[in-house]
Amino acid sequence: MGGVNGAHAILATLAQGGVEVCFTNPGTSEMHLVAELDSVPGMRGVLCLFEGGATGAADGYGRMAGTPASTLLHLGPGLGNGLANLHNARRAGTPVVNLVGDHATYHKALDAPLESDIDAIAGAVSQWVRRTEDVRDAGPDAAAAVAAAGTSAHADGGVATLVLPADICWSEGAAAAAPVPPAPAPVPDADVAEVADLLRHGGEHAVLFIGGAVMRRPGLEAVSRIALATGARVLAENSPARQERGAGIPGTERIAFLGEKGAAQLAGARHLVLAGAQPPVTFFAYPGRPSSLVPEGCTVVDLGGTAAALQHLADLVAPDVRPTPAPLARPGMPSGELTAQKAAAVVGALLPEGAIVSDEAITSGWWLPSATAGCPPHDWLTVTGGAIGQGIPLAVGAAIACPDRPVINLQADGSAMYTLQALWTQAREGLDITTIVFNNASYAILGMEYDRLGTAPGNGGSKALFDLAGLDFVALANGLDVPATRATTAEELADQLRKAIAEPGPHLIEAVVPPARSFSHPAAAGVPTKGSQA
Structure with missing residues (x-):
């Protein structure tokens, strides 16, 4: 043959x-x-x-x-x-x-x-x-x-x-086949000139809702120009696939995880301009609460999924406007018994330039976005679909794609157990990944969702379903050939993180922190969900 x-x-x-x-x-x-x-x-x-x-x-x-x-x-x-x-x-x-x-x-x-x-x-x-x-x-x-x-x-x-x-x-x-030429980029649903006219005459009532490829520097700079020139507000999707952020890059607020907070962010909007994002909805349905976050009577227009349409729009409405970059600013180094908030400050104080962050910190990650917003430029990857067990393997792929860049995996304890085997691949491939496991010994997100139903877990079986006590991540990592340490104070975490960043190859730090107690803290607005397991 x-x-x-x-x-x-x-x-x-x-x-x-x-x-x-x-x-x-x-x-x-x-x-x-x-x-x-x-x-x-x-x-x-x-x-x-x-x-x-x-x-x-x-x-x-x-x-x-x-x-x-x-x-x-x-x-x-x-x-x-x-x-x-x-x-x-x-x-x-x-x-x-x-x-x-x-x-x-x-x-x-x-x-x-x-x-x-x-x-x-x-x-x-x-x-x-x-x-x-x-x-x-x-x-x-x-x-x-x-x-x-x-x-x-x-x-x-x-x-x-x-x-x-x-x-x-x-x-x-x-026989091997030649590559198929790429299809042309899709044409935006909305005409850019029409959107420009809308923003010129009603920008103060408009929200630019962005996501996807628009979360890179060119798209963020275009959005910043448009907002400055028209008065439009800017919101990003809750869980962007990849966001370029840090000093020198325009920052953006993400829409809240909690539906009522997201609705408050969008309140008053008469026009919603989508760029790389879908119309915002709540993660879950709740009794008596709306699932769509688009305000009643708000018109929705779609500029498509690439930064090109936004750049064209910026040239029309803001030809002489320069974007506003985030300033270089790191948090002060904390001290004392470790908490999730102090851990975020340590990460913000030490995050290296060019880092790739795989963020699956869940409730322990509430303070991370604000603590790292002014760090040197870096990429931030999130759990886009809400299905946990992403953080450790996502870091593997990122490290293989970008072997010259440090990768930091900020990882919740419960979701770490879904794909912990990926640590072995990190060791086998010699990947430069530092994993910080926030061990709060609980599925804290589930306890908080339970509270939102108006019912507190009892002392019996229901409470036990959220309890993860007994996990020893130092032993687990060592068993998978990844060197590991444990931090119970901010000073210990800072010292261990400095050493892990400086030394090539994979490392794991078990950061022992208390669980977040409720959704009442303002930082909880952006917390991701435990989500689907399938």
Whole structure:
């Protein structure tokens, strides 16, 4: 039949399309793909001990590289294990190419123990799904997957899943395919000139609601110019995929996690201009409270998902206006018994220039945005879809995408346990990641949500569901070959963080802090949710 086997054609096509890393936890049906990894120049395989670690790492890589990584997952159950972080990647618009092995085509009808409807499972988290049925389509299908994943600079980036029967991978007759040219950026729904006119005559009643790729420096500078010239207010989505922030970059307020606070932020708006964001809604429904945060009677216009339309708008309404950058300002170094607020001040005092922050601190992270707003320029990655277990693997992918930059993972204790295995990958790959686990020995977010229902947990079973006492993250990290220390005072945390930043390779610091007690603190407005676990 001629040609190469399907596995080689697929991987060679991915490499030609700019996919350089494959995060994998493979099984028997993927062995031919594993065997071909070493034969494809430019393709790096990274072993993850759990599929959620592989998908989270691919998300982190795509957010920072702007181009897709691939995953390699074992059948439907393997894909299922990775769904939570694929959900986050989908919400982030991250370019990811999933390769999911399947039984040989002639074996599927036998209903073997691992048989499942992979296409249906993939459809829940993918914007594009295809199954390769003929070995001659292996290369073209792989090229189509890369094109469908796109890039993180465009609103059409996302998760593309290619299902690969084992016999397609081992059969010969395939050939690598050339990359598919990228599709043109989508045309904004709203005409920029019309929005410019709206802002000139009613900017004081308008809110620019931003997210996605607009959260990078060019978009933030354009938004700052528009706001200064028109009086429009600026709000960002609660959980941006990647925000460039710090001294020299215009800052922006995020919409609150709590619906009533978000509604107050938007009160009085007559016009909502979307740029890289969807109309704001509450994370959850609550009895007797509205789910949409758009004020009644407010008109909504959409400028699309790239910074280009905003820059055009800024040139129309603010041609001579310069953006207002955040000043360089660090918090003072605290002392005494450690709290989450003091820990945030320590991070703000020591965050290195060019750092990439993977933020899954949950309730312990209330004070982090304000404590780091004036630090040297850095990138901030958040839990876009609310599905926890993202922070540690996201840091893995970011570190592989940007090996010359320090990565700081600010991590809640409960969510750390979902994908703790990713620490082993950090050690195996020698990644420069410092993980700070905020150990408050509780699922504090659940206790607070319980309080919002007007019911306090009792002393029996309900309270026990929020209790995480007994976790020893120093021992857990050491068991995964990552050196670890424990801090109970601000001085200890500062000393340990300085040393971890200065020394290459992964480190973990267990920061022992008391749990946040209620949603009443103003900083609670931006707290993310424990969210979905699937």
